[in-house]
Amino acid sequence: MSVKMKINNVSKIFGPKPKSAIPLVEQGKSKDDILAETGNTVGVYDANLEIEEGELFVIMGLSGSGKSTLIRCLNLLNKPTKGAIEVDGEDVVKFKGEKLKQYRQKKIAMVFQHFGLFSHRTVLGNVEYGLEIRGVPTEERRKVARENLESVGLKGWEDKYPDELSGGMQQRVGLARALANDPDILLMDEPFSALDPLIRREMQLELLDLQERLQKTIIFITHDINEAFKIGDRVAVMKDGKVVQTGTPESILEEPANDYISEFIKDIDRSKIIQAENVMMKPNAVVSLKDGLNVAVREMEANGLSSVFVTDRSRKLQGIVTIDDAIKGIKEKKSLEDVMVKQIETVSREAYLEEIIPKAVDTKYPIAVVNEEQRLEGIILRVHVLSSLIAENG
Amino acid sequence: MQDFPNISIPLGDGADFIVSFLQNNLEPFFDFIAWLTSSTITAFDDFLNFLPWWLILILVFLIGLYFQNWKSGLLFSTFIFLVGSFGFWEELMITVAIVITAVVICIMIGIPVGIFMALNKPFSVFMRPILDAMQTMPSFIYLIPAIFFFSLGNVPAVFATIIYAVPPVIRLTELAIRNVDKEVVESAESFGSSRKQILFKVQLPQAIPTIMAGINQTTMMALAMVVIASMVGAGGLGEQVLIAINRLDIALGFEAGISIVFLAIIIDRVTAGIGDRFQRDKGDH
Ligand SMILES: Nc1ncnc2c1ncn2[C@@H]1O[C@H](COP(=O)(O)OP(=O)(O)OP(=O)(O)O)[C@@H](O)[C@H]1O
Ligand SMILES: [Mg+2]
Numbered sequence: 001m002s003v004k005m006k007i008n009n010v011s012k013i014f015g016p017k018p019k020s021a022i023p024l025v026e027q028g029k030s031k032d033d034i035l036a037e038t039g040n041t042v043g044v045y046d047a048n049l050e051i052e053e054g055e056l057f058v059i060m061g062l063s064g065s066g067k068s069t070l071i072r073c074l075n076l077l078n079k080p081t082k083g084a085i086e087v088d089g090e091d092v093v094k095f096k097g098e099k100l101k102q103y104r105q106k107k108i109a110m111v112f113q114h115f116g117l118f119s120h121r122t123v124l125g126n127v128e129y130g131l132e133i134r135g136v137p138t139e140e141r142r143k144v145a146r147e148n149l150e151s152v153g154l155k156g157w158e159d160k161y162p163d164e165l166s167g168g169m170q171q172r173v174g175l176a177r178a179l180a181n182d183p184d185i186l187l188m189d190e191p192f193s194a195l196d197p198l199i200r201r202e203m204q205l206e207l208l209d210l211q212e213r214l215q216k217t218i219i220f221i222t223h224d225i226n227e228a229f230k231i232g233d234r235v236a237v238m239k240d241g242k243v244v245q246t247g248t249p250e251s252i253l254e255e256p257a258n259d260y261i262s263e264f265i266k267d268i269d270r271s272k273i274i275q276a277e278n279v280m281m282k283p284n285a286v287v288s289l290k291d292g293l294n295v296a297v298r299e300m301e302a303n304g305l306s307s308v309f310v311t312d313r314s315r316k317l318q319g320i321v322t323i324d325d326a327i328k329g330i331k332e333k334k335s336l337e338d339v340m341v342k343q344i345e346t347v348s349r350e351a352y353l354e355e356i357i358p359k360a361v362d363t364k365y366p367i368a369v370v371n372e373e374q375r376l377e378g379i380i381l382r383v384h385v386l387s388s389l390i391a392e393n394g
Numbered sequence: 395m396q397d398f399p400n401i402s403i404p405l406g407d408g409a410d411f412i413v414s415f416l417q418n419n420l421e422p423f424f425d426f427i428a429w430l431t432s433s434t435i436t437a438f439d440d441f442l443n444f445l446p447w448w449l450i451l452i453l454v455f456l457i458g459l460y461f462q463n464w465k466s467g468l469l470f471s472t473f474i475f476l477v478g479s480f481g482f483w484e485e486l487m488i489t490v491a492i493v494i495t496a497v498v499i500c501i502m503i504g505i506p507v508g509i510f511m512a513l514n515k516p517f518s519v520f521m522r523p524i525l526d527a528m529q530t531m532p533s534f535i536y537l538i539p540a541i542f543f544f545s546l547g548n549v550p551a552v553f554a555t556i557i558y559a560v561p562p563v564i565r566l567t568e569l570a571i572r573n574v575d576k577e578v579v580e581s582a583e584s585f586g587s588s589r590k591q592i593l594f595k596v597q598l599p600q601a602i603p604t605i606m607a608g609i610n611q612t613t614m615m616a617l618a619m620v621v622i623a624s625m626v627g628a629g630g631l632g633e634q635v636l637i638a639i640n641r642l643d644i645a646l647g648f649e650a651g652i653s654i655v656f657l658a659i660i661i662d663r664v665t666a667g668i669g670d671r672f673q674r675d676k677g678d679h
Contacts, residue, residue: 075584101588104583104585109584109585112580115577116580117578118578118581118599129595132595133585133586133587133588133595134586181585
């Protein structure tokens, strides 16, 4: 993976004399003091981030923490007061005129919180806008626009006007409009905040699907920590214009950099963030069908287990056998296949705890983590499910 | 009691000086404007008079039908028929021709000025008191310079009408463009639109319903002014009112007055209808 965008010491200060406020921030004065003293508002101060190609990077923080200010610097809707933003090795802050237009037309597109749709244009007219201003011929741009509308599930809505659509559908139009330009980087400023929770969850999943298909670099803003941790490959937390921590959701959960973040993640619903792969163990003891019961008993004794998973020759999961059944089976001269339990609970690596919990309650055996080919990838013990729900901190 | 000291600041003389200066030095320019305006009015008037009266009634009905419903269409053509029956057919056509000419010029001046004010803050700050003054001055003040520049007739009437009636379309154009949702303009910007593309593809289309409201107001004011402008020799319905006043002829005054009211109703409904149409075209049906 390579770095797509590098944000170096970016500050954005609003007001009559932005530059004059920089030394004051350096002295460690607070936002309020600086506003009172100079009339300047610190939007973002000294942000440093590296965003990898193809990653879904989330910026999270409370209202007023500078998220929008920062993301708007990235496509120069805000011109940074200080600092550099390197995209593919070029500092875009220096871009002007034609170069800036090219950058916005080809490399980067934005999805807005309140959709920012053109109410005087049809859905299709909205989606083709980016191509239209680039001078792409009508036929061609309509075709691209139709394809993009289809990919967000809006086939058949081309000739409607935005105000005839529900909020969720309008934001799909916003997304299709941004994607029609085929940008490398997609900026999303609280795109789902205006939607109700059910639609929101649906859109999050669709975004993840889309990301899997298109492999864009996405910078996503939210003030909802559950959303951030659910969709983010990495998350940056902002406070008062500063980036206070950057890391994967798990690493932030494990080691919050300061009290502010601990406070933030306190009300997080861990069952919606922790996935099977975060709690599973490596399957160190597995027996094959052809090994037979004696080997199974030996394996269990050697590892101090009360049950062991059984796979076939190609390591596909077949079932589980307990030590009691195995010993009984040996006495009765039965085969491994006869005594093993075939009805077992399986989940995928990506399954969230919230769907694992009911399974853990229903079964008395460990839960198997399998891939699409039913190969065993890990084991989740029932106690681990419960213990992972309890935060290690605070 | 103290009398006000005998100080005089010759502001009025200044205005007089400017007007005479312009008149003396820019005569060919004013002549050209006069010629252009009067030919436009004549063209409209000739065209309207070229149409047979019944065709105009039918057209008025159709306009009402298109912008409102058949009842309005019927009402409008009844109004026009009544005005004709008072014996004011030709006067009506002249008035309509002057109003249309004035409004077309108002739109051609007002929309670009309004756009420029919306995009340029200092210009807007500069223009605002001028627009205020233009609207608060008693309307017949404009007749004085109009006479100086264009002597008597329809042309000074159009000139005075434009000055009096142009502010609403300027103001509402500025307001409309300023009020276009910020996020919508930014989204256009974020796609790399040029300033011109943002203006023509986003701001203006979004602003049209409000601009139409401005045109509606401008048209109504133009009609009011055209009546007053008969004092400088504009023909049409206003002239009949003036004659009625001079002769204290109540019957004539009433008929001419009611004719103006009829025309005002039709113009108001139609221009408002155009605005609604724009709004409807962009959605909910
Ligand atoms: N155009 C502007 N002029 C002056 N101050 C601004 C401007 N835009 C933002 N600010 C200030 O910058 C700070 C950060 O605002 P910003 O909009 O980036 O916050 P945010 O994290 O996006 O909040 P929200 O979740 O409410 O959208 C705030 O104090 C805000 O008042
Ligand atoms: Mg914001």
